Amino acid sequence: MAQALIDHIHPEAILLGVNAANSEAVIRQLAARLESLGYVKPSYVDAVVKREQTMPTGLPLGLAENVAVPHTDPIHVHRAGVALAVLSQPVDFANMEEPDEAVSVGIVFLLAINDKDKQIEMLQEIMGAIQSPEALTGLKQATSVDDVRAILS
């Protein structure tokens, strides 16, 4: 039985209505959750922030509010998982393919990857959600973890 994306997201790693001044602030809020939940090492957060500056992860979907998938090297990860933030106001991430361009982002999936061969399914589930306008709209309107569970199950 295939696992759903929600099975990779700890309920305490789902943040709704997040107020953040910029992309780094979002990353730091989400990474703190993954760290306190035991998914990542203390070195993870700075590694993600640094990587985002040179290899950004904003994905332009042609929407008013798009998605970003910040992450970093497996060496900073204890176990695989995902943290999700839905922002009250979008912030700019740089475009993965065109780092000089800004992408307005309203939903952030922070990824903790430690073994790519075991996390193919999780990554595909995330890409599936990103490519589903219904899922993204649902996440924007979600007011509880149960709402998120219903969308990502």
Place this chain on the structure above:
Amino acid sequence: MARQKTILFACGTGVATSTAVNATVTEAMKARGLTFNALQCKATEVASMADGVDLIVSTTPISASVTVPIVKGLAFLTGIGKDKALDDIEAELRK
């Protein structure tokens, strides 16, 4: 039967988006009756990995010094332009 071709999938860390793109392209090419050898690496490793590779699919910008054909992989993450990107990859594999 033509030689099995090799596609190098690249992204920032070599573990996240390139894994998703590799899986998507492998499935889609199988549906089109095509198989290939798949390699994965970080964007910073592409220049040293490109020898003997037939095609690079990358979600991040690649140094202009690399002469191997490149298909942009962002389409597989966003879904926008995915069919065109698959057609481009199929064309390279059938060369």
